[in-house]
Amino acid sequence: MNFATRLLHGTDSFDRKTGASSIPIYQASTFHQFDIDQPGEYDYARSGNPTRYALEEMIAHLEGGKRGFAFSSGMAAISSVFLLFSAGDHLIVAEDVYGGTYRVLTNILSRLGVEVSFVDTTQPEAVQASIRPNTRGIYLETPSNPTLKVTDLALLCGMARERGLLTIVDNTFLTPYYQRPLELGADIVIHSATKFISGHSDVVAGLVVTRDEQLGEQLYTVQNGFGAILGVQDCWLVMRGLKTLKTRLDTSSASAAKLARWLKDHPQVERVYYTGLPEHEGHALQERQSSGHGAVLSFDVGSRERVKALLDAVKLPLVAVSLGAVESILSYPAQMSHAAMPPDERRRRGITDGLLRLSVGLEDVNDLIADLEQALAATARFAAVKEFT
Numbered sequence: 001m002n003f004a005t006r007l008l009h010g011t012d013s014f015d016r017k018t019g020a021s022s023i024p025i026y027q028a029s030t031f032h033q034f035d036i037d038q039p040g041e042y043d044y045a046r047s048g049n050p051t052r053y054a055l056e057e058m059i060a061h062l063e064g065g066k067r068g069f070a071f072s073s074g075m076a077a078i079s080s081v082f083l084l085f086s087a088g089d090h091l092i093v094a095e096d097v098y099g100g101t102y103r104v105l106t107n108i109l110s111r112l113g114v115e116v117s118f119v120d121t122t123q124p125e126a127v128q129a130s131i132r133p134n135t136r137g138i139y140l141e142t143p144s145n146p147t148l149k150v151t152d153l154a155l156l157c158g159m160a161r162e163r164g165l166l167t168i169v170d171n172t173f174l175t176p177y178y179q180r181p182l183e184l185g186a187d188i189v190i191h192s193a194t195k196f197i198s199g200h201s202d203v204v205a206g207l208v209v210t211r212d213e214q215l216g217e218q219l220y221t222v223q224n225g226f227g228a229i230l231g232v233q234d235c236w237l238v239m240r241g242l243k244t245l246k247t248r249l250d251t252s253s254a255s256a257a258k259l260a261r262w263l264k265d266h267p268q269v270e271r272v273y274y275t276g277l278p279e280h281e282g283h284a285l286q287e288r289q290s291s292g293h294g295a296v297l298s299f300d301v302g303s304r305e306r307v308k309a310l311l312d313a314v315k316l317p318l319v320a321v322s323l324g325a326v327e328s329i330l331s332y333p334a335q336m337s338h339a340a341m342p343p344d345e346r347r348r349r350g351i352t353d354g355l356l357r358l359s360v361g362l363e364d365v366n367d368l369i370a371d372l373e374q375a376l377a378a379t380a381r382f383a384a385v386k387e388f389t
């Protein structure tokens with residue numbers, strides 16, 4: 001079965017009992033036990049609920065893993081995965097990791113005795129050099145946010161496996177449609193399902209898939225024990241969104257590619273980051289390990305003044321944090337996702353005061369181009385500041 005069909009028929013997409021065309025929302029916290037000597041399949045909804053189970057089965061199927069888990073947010077999913085580790089364990093984490101992931105590691109897990117090294121994972125030698133006797137896991141995100149640096153998943157998963165380390169991949173940007181880390185050797189895949197998986201900017205959710213049953217049991221203990229489960233209404237919304245994942249991404253990614261090429265030649269744009277551009281440094285690797293470049297691109301207009309003029313003038317995209325929705329979303333990393341990062345560190349990573357990130361939605365691409373054209377025209381009266389080396 002091909003991916004588009006698997007989204008609809010890979011696991012039960014209708015209710016086996018009644019034939020209802022969508023999985024019912026079992027709005028129930030507990031389940032009657034017909035015979036206390038023969039416990040039913042479900043007892044208490046933190047431990048399991050049929051609606052949540054349907055979503056968990058679906059994501060496990062799509063990522064090609066054994067067990068799926070739904071959490072109350074992407075961060076709840078990520079934090080629950082980190083709870084697989086113990087005091088004294090050391091993790092190697094991609095330096096461009098999502099801001100919330102950085103925060104939970106440095107503010108919370110550090111207090112619990114989990115040690116972390118943030119490493120440029122696009123450099124395998126740097127990862128190799130960071131491995132310590134107590135290293136237990138490698139945490140990756142590719143392409144990274146917002147400059148879309150690409151990490152070699154098969155290479156690092158292989159390196160980790162040889163040393164008995166777990167590899168965890170945040171696959172939010174590409175989804176299982178374009179990239180399946182488990183097939184490249186990863187042990188755990190995580191999603192902020194708030195983004196492309198649900199796709200409509202109307203739900204906050206997280207998903208995890210484990211490669212094998214044993215890791216699945218360990219994570220189930222965390223999910224049930226820590227209790228950061230996804231509510232059933234939101235499970236339903238995520239499943240509703242997931243059905244159109246391929247169709248949404250096909251359109252948005254084609255538009256992103258067209259926008260990236262158009263922006264690249266625009267006189268008011270200093271630099272464009274999109275892995276689909278042949279000149280992007282991660283282009284070849286991305287082509288090898290994934291089947292698409294996704295719907296997120298970043299571009300640099302050269303200064304904060306120009307950013308301000310553009311954001312004041314632009315009409316179609318939502319100006320907001322987040323990504324992966326039916327509507328285009330334009331965000332300003334220097335003052336949004338990466339505001340807490342010291343300015344020098346930000347610039348070193350290419351997150352200049354002129355950088356914008358665009359998550360391309362389902363609007364007609366020519367309307368998006370026309371809107372950005374008039375918004376970029378508004379930036380022309382301000383000079384670009386040379387921030388690049």
Ligand SMILES: *Cc1c(COP(=O)(O)O)cnc(C)c1O
Nearest residue numbers: 073074075098170172192194205
């Ligand atoms: C949004 C995001 C998260 C966090 O997910 P929430 O659902 O907001 O908690 C984690 N990783 C990436 C790459 C994200 O974009």
